[in-house]
Amino acid sequence: MSAVTTDTSAEKIASAKARQARITGGILIGLSLLVLFLLDVAASEVATFKLSRPRDAWVLPDLVVPGAFNTIAAALLAFLGVRQFLRGGGRWTSLSLGIGIALVIMAFLVWATAGKSFSLTGMLQATMVRAVPIALGGLAGVLSERVAVINIAIEGMLLAGAFTGALMGSLLGGWGGLVMAVLVGGMFGMILAALVVTFRMDQIIAGVVINLFVLGLTSYVTSQVFAEHRYLNNAEIFRSWKIPILGDIPVLGPTLFNQNIFVYGALILVAVATYYLFHTKGGLRARAVGEHPRAADTLGVDVYFTRYLHVTMAGMVAGFGGAWFTLGSVGRFDENMTGGRGFIGLAAMIFGRWHPVGALSAALIFGFADSLQQKLALLNTPIPSEFLAMAPYIATIIVVAGLIGKARPPAADGKPYVKE
Amino acid sequence: MTDGKDLKHVNEDLRKLLARAAFGRGNFEDLFIVPVFAVVAALVLGAVIMLATGVDLPTIGQSFVALAVGSFGSLNAVSETLTAAIPLVLAGLGLGLGFRAGLFNIGAEGQLLLGGTAAVIITFTFPSLPFPVLMLLGLLTGALVGAAYASIAGILKATTGAHEVITTIMLNLISFRLLEYILRQPYIQREGRSDPISKSVPEAGQLPRLLDWFDPNLRLHAGVFVMLLAVVFVWWLLFRSKIGFAFRASGANPDAARYAGMRSGLVIVAAMATAGALAGLAGASQVQGVLGRASPGFSAQMGFDAIALALLGRSHPVGILFAGILFGGLEAGGRQMQVDAGVSIDLIGIIQALIIVFIAAPLLVRAIFPWGFRKETKGGKA
Numbered sequence: 120m121s122a123v124t125t126d127t128s129a130e131k132i133a134s135a136k137a138r139q140a141r142i143t144g145g146i147l148i149g150l151s152l153l154v155l156f157l158l159d160v161a162a163s164e165v166a167t168f169k170l171s172r173p174r175d176a177w178v179l180p181d182l183v184v185p186g187a188f189n190t191i192a193a194a195l196l197a198f199l200g201v202r203q204f205l206r207g208g209g210r211w212t213s214l215s216l217g218i219g220i221a222l223v224i225m226a227f228l229v230w231a232t233a234g235k236s237f238s239l240t241g242m243l244q245a246t247m248v249r250a251v252p253i254a255l256g257g258l259a260g261v262l263s264e265r266v267a268v269i270n271i272a273i274e275g276m277l278l279a280g281a282f283t284g285a286l287m288g289s290l291l292g293g294w295g296g297l298v299m300a301v302l303v304g305g306m307f308g309m310i311l312a313a314l315v316v317t318f319r320m321d322q323i324i325a326g327v328v329i330n331l332f333v334l335g336l337t338s339y340v341t342s343q344v345f346a347e348h349r350y351l352n353n354a355e356i357f358r359s360w361k362i363p364i365l366g367d368i369p370v371l372g373p374t375l376f377n378q379n380i381f382v383y384g385a386l387i388l389v390a391v392a393t394y395y396l397f398h399t400k401g402g403l404r405a406r407a408v409g410e411h412p413r414a415a416d417t418l419g420v421d422v423y424f425t426r427y428l429h430v431t432m433a434g435m436v437a438g439f440g441g442a443w444f445t446l447g448s449v450g451r452f453d454e455n456m457t458g459g460r461g462f463i464g465l466a467a468m469i470f471g472r473w474h475p476v477g478a479l480s481a482a483l484i485f486g487f488a489d490s491l492q493q494k495l496a497l498l499n500t501p502i503p504s505e506f507l508a509m510a511p512y513i514a515t516i517i518v519v520a521g522l523i524g525k526a527r528p529p530a531a532d533g534k535p536y537v538k539e
Numbered sequence: 540m541t542d543g544k545d546l547k548h549v550n551e552d553l554r555k556l557l558a559r560a561a562f563g564r565g566n567f568e569d570l571f572i573v574p575v576f577a578v579v580a581a582l583v584l585g586a587v588i589m590l591a592t593g594v595d596l597p598t599i600g601q602s603f604v605a606l607a608v609g610s611f612g613s614l615n616a617v618s619e620t621l622t623a624a625i626p627l628v629l630a631g632l633g634l635g636l637g638f639r640a641g642l643f644n645i646g647a648e649g650q651l652l653l654g655g656t657a658a659v660i661i662t663f664t665f666p667s668l669p670f671p672v673l674m675l676l677g678l679l680t681g682a683l684v685g686a687a688y689a690s691i692a693g694i695l696k697a698t699t700g701a702h703e704v705i706t707t708i709m710l711n712l713i714s715f716r717l718l719e720y721i722l723r724q725p726y727i728q729r730e731g732r733s734d735p736i737s738k739s740v741p742e743a744g745q746l747p748r749l750l751d752w753f754d755p756n757l758r759l760h761a762g763v764f765v766m767l768l769a770v771v772f773v774w775w776l777l778f779r780s781k782i783g784f785a786f787r788a789s790g791a792n793p794d795a796a797r798y799a800g801m802r803s804g805l806v807i808v809a810a811m812a813t814a815g816a817l818a819g820l821a822g823a824s825q826v827q828g829v830l831g832r833a834s835p836g837f838s839a840q841m842g843f844d845a846i847a848l849a850l851l852g853r854s855h856p857v858g859i860l861f862a863g864i865l866f867g868g869l870e871a872g873g874r875q876m877q878v879d880a881g882v883s884i885d886l887i888g889i890i891q892a893l894i895i896v897f898i899a900a901p902l903l904v905r906a907i908f909p910w911g912f913r914k915e916t917k918g919g920k921a
Contacts, residue, residue, distance in 0.1 A: 512709040
């Protein structure tokens with residue numbers, strides 16, 4: 120047999136890390152050039168960021184950023200990029216890229232706002248709101264992927280939750296609609312679990328199918344039934360509840376403590392999920408099922424039931440997230456109104472290394488991109504609105520391809536388990 | 540008189556014949572019975588859903604009659620079925636190729652859109668070129684643009700390991716916005732219109748209607764030849780060429796394929812590019828044969844229907860051809876159903892999704908229809 124040469128594992132890892140560092144370095148240098156040439160601001164101009172609104176309890180002065188900021192940002196980016204390229208390695212790679220992207224975004228904001236003013240608090244509030252469906256979608260993804268079930272169906276579950284929220288919200292009022300949305304999401308979770316665990320369907324196909332089915336069903340009912348009976352598509356919206364005292368803190372107050380139930384719910388669910396997955400026996404068993412189902416099975420964990428349970432819970436979380444689109448936002452269901460946010464939630468999950476808090480952080484970043492796109496359209500930037508609308512999707516691709524590289528999903532992800 | 544024994548022999552012979560005729564793996568049940576039962580089950584469930592949304596029984600009956608009549612009840616219906624099948628089969632071939640190589644190309648919709656748009660742009664840019672040249676140029680451009688767009692996802696997967704399901708879905712969403720932007724550019728937008736619609740494909744660039752001389756309403760166009768050629772080409776590529784073997788090997792066992800010397804990165808990019816080319820060709824043929832121009836969302840979910848198609852056809856070119864004709868029939872019949880019985884065409888989407896469920900979960904179909912299947916021997920494939 121001819122000799123097949125393979126690198127030793129250590130060499131392979133080292134060369135892969137070096138390559139990733141070079142790619143990161145290249146990206147940073149590219150971004151630096153971008154900031155320098157495309158986002159240049161005359162040193163004399165200033166960007167004004169409003170930090171509070173006139174009615175707030177404590178009024179902060181506006182943040183005035185001089186135009187020179189962008190030049191400094193470009194220099195920093197170049198420095199980080201060159202450093203990565205030449206030395207690279209380890210945690211600095213992700214950190215540099217994170218810092219770099221933050222710098223680019225800040226430079227972009229300064230460039231877009233130069234000579235005008237921009238409400239930073241409003242933007243942060245919008246970020247939080249727009250991050251909710253993505254965070255909940257990502258959390259649903261975490262819950263199911265931790266038991267090694269790839270869940271492409273999050274988009275469908277979100278859509279189902281939105282639809283049920285609108286329909287049942289019109290019939291039963293806001294709370295009734297919310298409860299039904301959660302239950303319907305759970306039902307689709309159970310269907311996914313059945314298709315994947317009991318009928319051993321390919322997990323990705325099962326997810327795609329549920330998405331297609333929900334899209335078809337909701338569109339069908341919308342055009343067939345809602346068009347005639349408009350009262351069925353007219354739910355009340357949950358208003359914001361301001362938490363006293365905490366809600367008055369400048370900048371953070373309106374962002375975190377003056378939101379509606381969906382934001383609070385998302386934050387609470389992330390905390391609960393983190394505690395459950397990493398600090399309880401049940402969570403440990405679930406993660407064992409995801410990493411090595413055979414071993415968990417021999418120790419007495421019911422793999423099938425665990426998968427069913429967690430995928431159903433994921434569905435419930437996604438149903439809650441879906442209800443945000445209607446009960447937390449416009450009160451009306453439109454065909455295909457989730458617009459790909461379920462998939463962005465999956466990306467948030469990958470970005471967050473399959474951890475609830477990570478998924479939330481990633482969702483905040485995506486929410487930021489989403490609300491940025493809207494605000495910038497208002498600011499009349501030279502960039503066409505269609506390209507701004509693409510920003511979250513491009514960000515997702517970058518996340519899934521660039522930053523992540525070697526993130527490790529649960530070991531048994533995607534493989535059906537057959538009990539012997 | 541045939542008694543039970545003789546019938547069994549006939550049955551066995553038939554099975555053996557079909558097993559020989561069916562390339563690749565898959566026994567008689569998987570290839571034939573499961574799809575048939577799947578379609579039947581899906582139609583039944585579709586009727587149940589209609590009942591649940593308040594459609595009364597006579598109307599349901601009317602809908603199914605309209606479905607049948609609209610798909611093959613007249614020459615016009617057959618023409619419509621085939622016309623609808625053309626882009627579906629082309630895109631489905633691309634998807635089936637991807638599946639064979641182990642890749643989930645959910646991005647067919649975006650590749651279709653961009654391929655079709657590219658075809659429109661190139662044809663109205665060179666209106667002076669004569670008939671077959673301009674038309675072929677359009678088709679070629681569509682295929683190339685589709686291939687290029689798909690290889691973005693392929694390259695990302697090959698170099699960074701990014702999962703192609705997410706990247707292709709994101710590329711889809713990007714392509715929708717990109718199309719809106721492109722259709723607003725003065726060079727491309729139709730003169731005198733403020734809505735995003737492109738200039739028309741000139742006559743020399745269109746795929747000619749085949750049955751025009753018989754009845755000007757028949758829309759069947761030369762794209763049907765493109766479709767048939769593509770079926771043959773993909774069959775040849777997958778089962779008779781070296782690179783097709785590399786695709787199938789990588790799809791079946793990527794590690795073994797790499798050990799045997801096949802460059803997995805190259806295979807991924809090549810497979811995605813070919814799949815994208817077929818999807819782009821689908822878009823081009825739709826634009827040059829039916830629509831005559833590009834507008835937002837002209838793909839009308841064809842890319843997603845193609846996923847169902849490829850699965851129904853078991854990722855085999857001939858299977859995909861038949862599945863495409865079935866789906867074309869569902870679409871033509873669905874339009875008739877909407878007109879005759881007033882039932883929204885979205886129902887067809889539901890039926891298609893149900894078909895995939897039943898196709899991809901043979902265990903599910905067996906659970907529902909225990910008859911029609913041989914008793915499963917121990918150790919049957921899961």
